[in-house]
Amino acid sequence: xxxxxxxxxxxRALVLVGLLAVSGWAIASQPPPPAPSETAxxxxxxxxxxxxxxxxxxxxxxxxxxxxxxxPSALVKEASEEKRREGRDYxxxxxxxxxxxxxxxxxxxxxxxxxxxxxxxxxxxxxxxKDAANxxxxxxxxxxxxxxxxxxxxxxxxxxxxxxxxFGFSNEGRTPAVIVEMVFYPDIRKEAPTSISLTNxxxxxxxxxxxxxxxxxxxxxxxxxxxxxxxxxKGEVKLYIVGRIIYRDVFQVERITxxxxxxxxxxxxxxxxxxxxxxxxx
Numbered sequence: 001x002x003x004x005x006x007x008x009x010x011x012r013a014l015v016l017v018g019l020l021a022v023s024g025w026a027i028a029s030q031p032p033p034p035a036p037s038e039t040a041x042x043x044x045x046x047x048x049x050x051x052x053x054x055x056x057x058x059x060x061x062x063x064x065x066x067x068x069x070x071x072p073s074a075l076v077k078e079a080s081e082e083k084r085r086e087g088r089d090y091x092x093x094x095x096x097x098x099x100x101x102x103x104x105x106x107x108x109x110x111x112x113x114x115x116x117x118x119x120x121x122x123x124x125x126x127x128x129x130k131d132a133a134n135x136x137x138x139x140x141x142x143x144x145x146x147x148x149x150x151x152x153x154x155x156x157x158x159x160x161x162x163x164x165x166x167f168g169f170s171n172e173g174r175t176p177a178v179i180v181e182m183v184f185y186p187d188i189r190k191e192a193p194t195s196i197s198l199t200n201x202x203x204x205x206x207x208x209x210x211x212x213x214x215x216x217x218x219x220x221x222x223x224x225x226x227x228x229x230x231x232x233x234k235g236e237v238k239l240y241i242v243g244r245i246i247y248r249d250v251f252q253v254e255r256i257t258x259x260x261x262x263x264x265x266x267x268x269x270x271x272x273x274x275x276x277x278x279x280x281x282x
Contacts, residue, residue, distance in 0.1 A: 146177035146249045147281075148210060150184065150241075150259040155269040158229050165224060167241060167270070168217035171210040177247040179208040180254060184218070184243025188228045190236075192260060192273050196244050210247070232265065239263040241270065242278065257281040 154166045165186065171177050187193050210216045224232075224239060231237045241261040248254050260278040261270045272279060 141251055141253075144174050145251060145253075146171050146173035146175050146210070146212065146247065146255075148173075148177050148245055148247050148255075148257050149281075150243060150245060150257060151261055151272070152270050155267070157268055158233055158265070165241070166217070168215055169210060169245060170215040171212055173249070174212050175250040176212055177210045177249055179210065179245065179247050180206055181246040182208075182243070183245075184241060186224055187240040187242045188224070188232070188237050189240065190238065192238075192262070192276050193240060193242055193278065196242055196258070196278065198244075232263065235265075240273065255282050 148169055148171050150167075150169050152166045152168060156166055167184070169182075183196070183198060185197070208216070228237070228239070232239050239262060241263075242259070244256065244258045246254060246256050258278050258280050260273045260276045262273045263269075264271045
């Protein structure tokens, strides 16, 4: 050994001494075992005392063991609480997806409502435009079409009707009218007629054109028998001129003019019969 080595303490000896001291302290701290004479001399003890001792022993659990057993449950509870807090974290990325989805749903609903409003407005505008176009078309047709009337503005007496009754048609429209059918005849009775007899022979052939602003007098007029003239003069009956004309205008639309006129003995001419359903035109 080198010089001076014996003067230093041996480290292994110190460790050994420390271990022996700790072992001795542990052995000394253990409770003393029961004496052999006590256990041997009393093999059977009172049951109540034994249960009481067991109860006392069980009622005092080891604090260290309880602390160790409580650690996992505390950890589990803390983990559950942390998970619950994380589940309510509305700033998490998954919640942002929920927000975006809800926003898209709202935007889609607004766009759908706006589209419905636009569709309704467009439909209304289309209907209004169509109505305006039809109104303009009707106004143009009404201003340009033919209007054929029947009657006579001449003044004449009863003696004139022995030879002929002045009567004719006129076109007051701005375009010509082509006659499709025309029937007229004198009807002598006390009250105004309510219908037209289409079997009458006083007809004009179809295809005749009445120009705009022109008259079309009936050739020869209408002749009234002398016996009827006497009754008319006495006021026993009245003279009615009844008829209907169907014509076609330049828009290829067939129109009707129905008429019922009567002779005014005081005025000396024809006038339209008042409150007669036969007076109309289309």
